[in-house]
Amino acid sequence: MAKDEKDSKGVIPTSRIARLSKVGGVAANTAARTLGTRAANLARSEEAGAKAMERRQLETAEQIVAVLGTMKGAAMKLGQVMSFLDVGLVPEEFREEFQAKLAELRDAAPKVSFKDMKKVIEGEYGEKIEDVFASFDPVPIAAASIGQVYKARLEDGRDVAVKVQYPGVATAVRADMQNLGVILRLMKRVAPGLDPKAMAEEIRGRIEEELDYELEASNQRRIARIFRDHPFIVVPNVVTELSREKVVVSEFVQGRGFEEMKQLDQAERDRIAEVIFRFYFECMYRHHQFSGDPHPGNCMLLDDGRMAFLDFGLFKRISPEIAEFELQTQRLGIARDGNGLIAKLHEGGFIRAPEHYSEEKILAMFDDITWWYTRDEEIQLLPEIATEVLITASDPRSPYFGSMRHETIPTEHLFGRRLEMLTLAVMSQLRAKGNWNRVAREWIYGDAPVTELGRQEAEFLANRRA
Secondary structure: OOHHHOHHHOOOOOOHHHHHHHHHHHHHHHHHHHHHHHHHHOOOOHHHHHHHHHHHHHHHHHHHHHHHHHHOOHHHHHHHHHOOHHHHHOOHHHHHHHHHHHHHHHHOOOOOOHHHHHHHHHHHHOOOHHHHOOEEOOOOOEEOOOEEEEEEEOOOOOEEEEEEEOOOHHHHHHHHHHOHHHHHHHHHHHOOOOOHHHHHHHHHHHHHHHOOHHHHHHHHHHHHHHOOOOOOEEOOOEOHHHOOOOEEEEEOOOOEOHHHHOOOOHHHHHHHHHHHHHHHHHHHHOOOEEEOOOOHHHEEEOOOOOEEEOOOOOEEEOOHHHHHHHHHHHHHHHOOOHHHHHHHHHHOOOEOOHHHOOHHHHHHHHHHHHHHHHOOOOEEOOHHHHHHHHHHHHOOOOOOHHHHHHEOOOHHHHHHHHHHHHHHHHHHHOOOEEOHHHHHHHHHOOOOOOOHHHHHHHHHHHHHHO
16 A cells, blocks of 8 residues: 555555545435435335435435545535535434544544654744744644644743644645535535536635635634724634644633533523624624634633634635625515525526526525524524524435425535535524524624623624724
8 A cells, every 4th residue: 555545544545546445435326326215115104215315315415424534634624614414414313423433533633743743843844843832732623624722821921723734635635625426416416506617616715725724824814803802702813923734823812611511501602692693693794704614613702701713724804895795685585575695696606597586485485594593482492493594405315305306505506505504503502592593683684682791792893893
């Protein structure tokens, strides 16, 4: 076996042929099994056919996870980008077991020795690590799909977080990008209206950017500037002079992780969820730039009650026109203007054949996907709610699955929909209660805030404009 294919020993495989054989095998098996299942379904009862399809979905999901876990490059990032495996594709009775498998995949990282990581650091700086940092702890404090995070101290006494890219991961990711079309054929089975070619271009662009830590540092610096001195949101400052293409250095922050947050009392979980909701949605709709990776591991509760948000590698900027288009669709849905909503979605490229939609049907679809923040009532978010919303939006079990061939997600909106789904998933894990519509009306309509956090933020924004 060639050196670059020894993925079982922690070396990231980079051969396109080796990696394609893994993905291609899954695609071929999935297609054959699905066709066989559909043919057999003709002779089965509806209930038996549904059960058979559920078994095939579970098998498909497990195969995809196995591939993504061994590849550790763009394929794994693609699994995160689409984010359908843990909250939609798997039948309910298997979901808990499967989510545990996916959690292991997310937490797993290539077993790369500090000796090898040190070579990356010193290669980026062109000098010894001890000449750059006053001290450097060789034990990582966190891991990501393409990098590892360490704690270090600068000569001026500041503690910093140092994110270092795994050796060889850039080559591995670019090899995976060659195979993106194969992976997207699997994804198209889940959302048949999507345009694989356009989606591939968008994902390639975002993931290629994620390999450049200097660009990530720039993204983080921009968001940190927006939220500087914010009353309840912290984005760590970047140490620009020490950030490189494969190393990004930022202010070290310490606090409680998400598992600890889930154990807090209801009122505090509600507050945390509102902060998360505000941060991600306001970045998109007010600031038109956002992290495309809302994730439990990317937020931290500081001792003073503020929330820190981390990781700005998967990043998206949108035009004010794109943001306003999305807000207009939300206003139309809330106003129950179904015909106006059909026309607007057709204009924006979401609906290819408007004649297939009635006013009643489009409003039902709108409600099923957005009700948690467009309905004016207190709602407790639960993991099952996130599951149902994602199933409705993209899964073969969706009541609207037959219409999905007439729909697509224009590429400029793709990461916004990811943000929306993943933010809901994170908030749902907190089992948070709130009238999320009253919060969202601040950016949908420009309404005055009705929550304490909203009032604090309004004062912050007013002072910044002054």
